[in-house]
Amino acid sequence: MTMKPIKLARPTTPADDIVVVRTSSTDVAVDAAVDAAVDAAVDVAVDVAVDVAVEERPLRARFVVLDDGPSPPTGVVVYEAKDPGQAVDTAIARGDPAPYGAVLWDSATALARRLFRAELQGRRVLELGCGCGLVGVVCATRGALVLCTDVDVHTLVATRRAATDAAVADRLSTAVFDLCGAAPLPLVDAAPATDVIIADVLYEPMLAAAAARRTLEALAMGARVFIGDPDRAGRQTFLRVLREAGVGGELGPTFDDCVCVLQPIGGG
Ligand SMILES: C[S@@+](CC[C@H](N)C(=O)[O-])C[C@H]1O[C@@H](n2cnc3c(N)ncnc32)[C@H](O)[C@@H]1O
Numbered sequence: 001m002t003m004k005p006i007k008l009a010r011p012t013t014p015a016d017d018i019v020v021v022r023t024s025s026t027d028v029a030v031d032a033a034v035d036a037a038v039d040a041a042v043d044v045a046v047d048v049a050v051d052v053a054v055e056e057r058p059l060r061a062r063f064v065v066l067d068d069g070p071s072p073p074t075g076v077v078v079y080e081a082k083d084p085g086q087a088v089d090t091a092i093a094r095g096d097p098a099p100y101g102a103v104l105w106d107s108a109t110a111l112a113r114r115l116f117r118a119e120l121q122g123r124r125v126l127e128l129g130c131g132c133g134l135v136g137v138v139c140a141t142r143g144a145l146v147l148c149t150d151v152d153v154h155t156l157v158a159t160r161r162a163a164t165d166a167a168v169a170d171r172l173s174t175a176v177f178d179l180c181g182a183a184p185l186p187l188v189d190a191a192p193a194t195d196v197i198i199a200d201v202l203y204e205p206m207l208a209a210a211a212a213r214r215t216l217e218a219l220a221m222g223a224r225v226f227i228g229d230p231d232r233a234g235r236q237t238f239l240r241v242l243r244e245a246g247v248g249g250e251l252g253p254t255f256d257d258c259v260c261v262l263q264p265i266g267g268g
Pocket of ligand 1: 155198
């Protein structure tokens with residue numbers, strides 16, 4: 001499908017909340033990130049600049065704090081483009097239809113924090129437009145079997161790497177899947193997903209409408225759906241399609257901050 005890419009604002013996380021620690025290897029980088037998070041008492045994230053060349057997209061590891069109560073804070077490492085802003089600019093200039101997967105966006109962090117304490121043992125989680133894969137990786141750490149999907153294959157490489165770092169590679173797999181396409185939602189471990197994650201894909205009305213159709217498909221097959229959206233341009237389109245299908249009663253579904261959780265049709 002062709003979409004004219006629009007330029008999304010960078011995540012709203014203030015740059016001051018991100019501490020950059022320069023190290024040379026991933027294991028050291030993770031330890032340093034945890035130390036730095038404690039020292040800086042940041043509640044958002046710590047970037048670790050590591051030169052990890054995966055295919056042709058250089059990556060950096062980013063330690064995302066999920067719970068800053070304990071010391072050291074609990075979190076996971078995900079892989080963004082080494083220079084996320086430049087990666088997006090380059091992808092837009094190149095005309096990529098999906099130029100944003102190299103960046104971890106705020107609503108993924110919000111969903112990951114929401115699901116971090118969830119009981120997901122035995123659940124089958126499908127993530128659409130997974131980008132760096134943060135939410136999927138967190139779900140796998142909670143015991144779920146996870147399939148992370150995207151149209152941008154680089155995101156799948158980054159996601160697998162994060163899953164390996166989090167020691168959940170045996171519970172998380174990846175696949176190319178176009179949420180705007182005609183194929184049905186993919187199975188997770190040979191069965192329909194019990195939970196579907198869609199974070200920050202409502203940024204264009206066409207994509208938002210497709211996300212709404214996928215949401216309806218998931219709800220109808222008995223899955224819960226978790227949407228993350230920082231009030232992008234397509235949110236109203238998304239809500240309208242769901243309302244017209246009778247989801248959420250007369251007023252339709254609502255977002256609590258940037259998260260909307262939808263229960264399966266029939267309550268399953
Ligand atoms: C703004 S990013 C959000 C990434 C991640 N979910 C997050 O919140 O950090 C949008 C993601 O949707 C993916 N995407 C865009 N169009 C898509 C499509 N038609 N099917 C599947 N994924 C798509 C992009 O490649 C990108 O990873």
